[in-house]
Amino acid sequence: xxxxxxxxxxxxxxxxxxxxxxxxxxxxxxxxxxxxxxxxxxxxxxxxxxxxxxxxxxxxxxxxxxxxxxxxxxxxxxxxxxxxxxxxxxxxxxxxxxxxxxxxxxxxxxxxxxxxxxxxxxxxxxxxxxxxxxxxxxxxxxxxxxxxxxxxxxxxxxxxxxxxxxxxxxxxxxxxxxxxxxxxxxxxxxxxxxxxxxxxxxxxxxxxxxxxxxxxxxxxxxxxxxxxxxxxxxxxxxxxxxxxxxxxxxxxx
Amino acid sequence: xxxxxxxxxxxxxxxxxxxxxxxxxxxxxxxxxxxxxxxxxxxxxxxxxxxxxxxxxxxxxxxxxxxxxxxxxxxxxxxxxxxxxxxxxxxxxxxxxxxxxxxxxxxxxxxxxxxxxxxxxxxxxxxxxxxxxxxxxxxxxxxxxxxxxxxxxxxxxxxxxxxxxxxxxxxxxxxxxxxxxxxxxxxxxxxxxxxxxxxxxxxxxxxxxxxxxxxxxxxxxxxxxxxxxxxxxxxxxxxxxxxxxxxxxxxxxxxxxxxxxxxxxxxxxxxxxxxxxxxxxxxxxxxxxxxxxxxxxxxxxxxxxxxxxxxxxxxxxxxxxxxxxxxxxxxxxxxxxxxxxxxxxxxxxxxxxxxxxxxxxxxxxxxxxxxxxxxxxxxxxxxxxxxxxxxxxxxxxxxxxxxxxxxxxxxxxxxxxxxxx
Ligand code: HEM
Numbered sequence: 166x167x168x169x170x171x172x173x174x175x176x177x178x179x180x181x182x183x184x185x186x187x188x189x190x191x192x193x194x195x196x197x198x199x200x201x202x203x204x205x206x207x208x209x210x211x212x213x214x215x216x217x218x219x220x221x222x223x224x225x226x227x228x229x230x231x232x233x234x235x236x237x238x239x240x241x242x243x244x245x246x247x248x249x250x251x252x253x254x255x256x257x258x259x260x261x262x263x264x265x266x267x268x269x270x271x272x273x274x275x276x277x278x279x280x281x282x283x284x285x286x287x288x289x290x291x292x293x294x295x296x297x298x299x300x301x302x303x304x305x306x307x308x309x310x311x312x313x314x315x316x317x318x319x320x321x322x323x324x325x326x327x328x329x330x331x332x333x334x335x336x337x338x339x340x341x342x343x344x345x346x347x348x349x350x351x352x353x354x355x356x357x358x359x360x361x362x363x364x365x366x367x368x369x370x371x372x373x374x375x376x377x378x379x380x381x382x383x384x385x386x387x388x389x390x391x392x393x394x395x396x397x398x399x400x401x402x403x404x405x406x407x408x409x410x411x412x413x414x415x416x417x418x
Numbered sequence: 419x420x421x422x423x424x425x426x427x428x429x430x431x432x433x434x435x436x437x438x439x440x441x442x443x444x445x446x447x448x449x450x451x452x453x454x455x456x457x458x459x460x461x462x463x464x465x466x467x468x469x470x471x472x473x474x475x476x477x478x479x480x481x482x483x484x485x486x487x488x489x490x491x492x493x494x495x496x497x498x499x500x501x502x503x504x505x506x507x508x509x510x511x512x513x514x515x516x517x518x519x520x521x522x523x524x525x526x527x528x529x530x531x532x533x534x535x536x537x538x539x540x541x542x543x544x545x546x547x548x549x550x551x552x553x554x555x556x557x558x559x560x561x562x563x564x565x566x567x568x569x570x571x572x573x574x575x576x577x578x579x580x581x582x583x584x585x586x587x588x589x590x591x592x593x594x595x596x597x598x599x600x601x602x603x604x605x606x607x608x609x610x611x612x613x614x615x616x617x618x619x620x621x622x623x624x625x626x627x628x629x630x631x632x633x634x635x636x637x638x639x640x641x642x643x644x645x646x647x648x649x650x651x652x653x654x655x656x657x658x659x660x661x662x663x664x665x666x667x668x669x670x671x672x673x674x675x676x677x678x679x680x681x682x683x684x685x686x687x688x689x690x691x692x693x694x695x696x697x698x699x700x701x702x703x704x705x706x707x708x709x710x711x712x713x714x715x716x717x718x719x720x721x722x723x724x725x726x727x728x729x730x731x732x733x734x735x736x737x738x739x740x741x742x743x744x745x746x747x748x749x750x751x752x753x754x755x756x757x758x759x760x761x762x763x764x765x766x767x768x769x770x771x772x773x774x775x776x777x778x779x780x781x782x783x784x785x786x787x788x789x790x791x792x793x794x795x796x797x798x799x800x801x802x803x804x805x806x807x808x809x810x811x812x813x814x815x816x817x818x819x820x821x822x823x824x825x826x827x828x829x830x831x832x833x834x835x836x837x838x839x
Binding site: 380 | 495499501508512657661669672675683691701
């Protein structure tokens with residue numbers, strides 16, 4: 166993969182230097198099949214909605230996702246009523262008209278509610294570890310959705326002789342193999358509204374789809390526009406080249 | 419001497435303006451009828467591509483700046499806001515980020531074109547040196563731009579690179595504090611980098627203007643590297659090269675569009691999607707790909723001051739290149755040994771790029787040192803000596819008569835000598 170990418174750049178640009186990628190201890194991340202792969206890939210709405218359910222019922226107990234909005238859920242196929250209801254289920258702290266702390270129900274225009282008021286509170290509740298914000302997690306790790314999937318399905322008993330520190334959990338793909346996140350998913354953890362059996366793999370795949378959506382809500386529009394733009398440019402190149410040939414036809418070398 | 423310009427333009431409005439400010443005449447002279455060697459290959463597109471690229475950077479950058487907040491607590495979020503809430507903000511940002519990579523791809527090809535065809539040689543020395551100034555300005559601009567999204571690589575990259583100045587004896591530490599505006603990379607640093615990142619592209623515009631002004635005094639080099647002898651050798655810039663450049667621009671835009679629409683994070687480090695955190699050092703601090711060869715040179719010298727000097731030296735040798743290369747022949751086409759060594763240099767630079775992307779361990783250290791050694795040998799030893807030893811192939815008599823002893827001159831080829839431009 167790495168080599169391929171090198172080769173691609175080399176071919177593309179006459180090769181000058183290379184994308185910044187390093188990391189010597191390479192952990193294999195098996196590539197999963199994703200609905201959003203490829204030029205015409207889109208988000209599987211049902212999978213993303215199931216993923217949202219996993220996020221809401223499991224991950225959001227510890228992780229914030231503060232760059233996203235409730236209204237973004239429209240992009241995974243929820244309608245305005247559903248979104249308004251989901252948003253209204255959280256309370257947002259505000260300063261009331263009397264200057265005293267107050268609360269109001271969430272609105273679709275609100276950011277996803279964070280479970281903790283600040284990082285210190287999050288650490289205090291998680292054994293000193295800060296659960297990172299999930300808004301752009303998909304873009305923040307090498308491997309993207311494959312990494313998230315492998316992480317969530319990668320919890321296991323440590324191999325014989327592996328020394329675990331206190332409050333750490335063994336994970337096959339997390340750097341150093343010790344993570345402070347307890348295994349969040351186990352079979353049957355959630356009951357899917359659409360009846361899909363909630364195996365760990367299924368939930369991991371669904372939540373990775375959802376997190377990819379949250380990190381790249383523009384992706385479908387981007388690809389659609391890209392196809393049009395490139396078709397147009399290819400056409401323009403053809404026409405321009407034809408004109409060039411015509412203009413140069415009378416030049417003798 | 420003051421006086422109205424006598425304009426030949428028919429359109430009364432154009433004529434009225436041109437009489438008072440002959441910009442139309444100038445454009446006509448410099449881009450319309452400008453005599454340009456007729457034998458350019460497509461490598462001569464890359465200057466125009468760089469120009470287009472700069473305009474794209476300025477255009478997208480101005481709109482990004484309307485929505486960006488240069489503050490350590492808000493910068494990261496403001497970039498995400500651009501991606502999510504600003505109409506086509508994702509396109510602006512992805513175009514600007516990938517535009518920087520495209521800019522370096524295009525400019526590096528442009529530079530290697532110059533190296534291959536000897537475009538740095540007399541009388542184009544100053545033109546070339548202005549090019550090196552452009553490269554330095556581009557690097558400074560790109561470096562400071564990369565700090566703005568305030569991700570982990572922004573922060574730590576800025577820390578590592580600014581810290582290099584501490585290698586300067588005696589005053590080093592004071593210089594670093596002065597650059598930072600404090601005792602670490604922090605809000606004052608971010609603010610000044612934003613200010614300078616906005617300023618430098620316009621300085622670039624100025625230097626590029628001089629670069630092109632100088633080009634229009636010497637005239638362009640060409641793949642044969644020989645001087646233009648007669649009008650027979652040239653074509654008016656328009657329509658011949660306007661259309662040829664347009665073809666290049668179209669292809670360039672296709673590559674650019676593939677990146678922006680289908681692989682927008684191809685060149686970016688995942689770590690930069692993690693907000694800057696002064697307390698957590700990333701496992702690996704890797705600069706953007708276009709700095710990797712220089713980064714590799716820096717790290718292949720065990721001594722900090724030595725490494726920093728070599729890194730800047732790598733660009734300094736380009737600055738004096740016109741005087742290092744002693745061969746009177748420009749184009750590598752007619753320099754059998756230089757032609758090979760040019761490719762050795764290309765390989766060495768690519769190797770340096772790869773070394774820069776890896777931890778300095780094992781074979782990478784050796785490769786890095788060898789490639790660094792070759793880089794400097796190439797410019798400082800080989801080029802000065804080679805020019806004296808190498809036997810160039812016979813040069814063609816003129817561009818329109820490429821092979822010595824070739825066919826008879828076409829009728830009219832002996833026409834009046836080229837007008838002085
Ligand atoms: C922002 C970056 C740059 C822009 C916009 C730019 C623009 C241009 C343009 C439009 C031309 C004329 C067309 C052509 O020959 O391709 C040109 C020529 C040239 N440039 Fe640049 N340039 C840039 C950077 C550089 C750099 C970094 C160098 C060298 C270190 C350089 C060296 C030259 C030379 C030697 C020529 C004359 C080439 C010839 O006619 O053979 N340029 N430049």
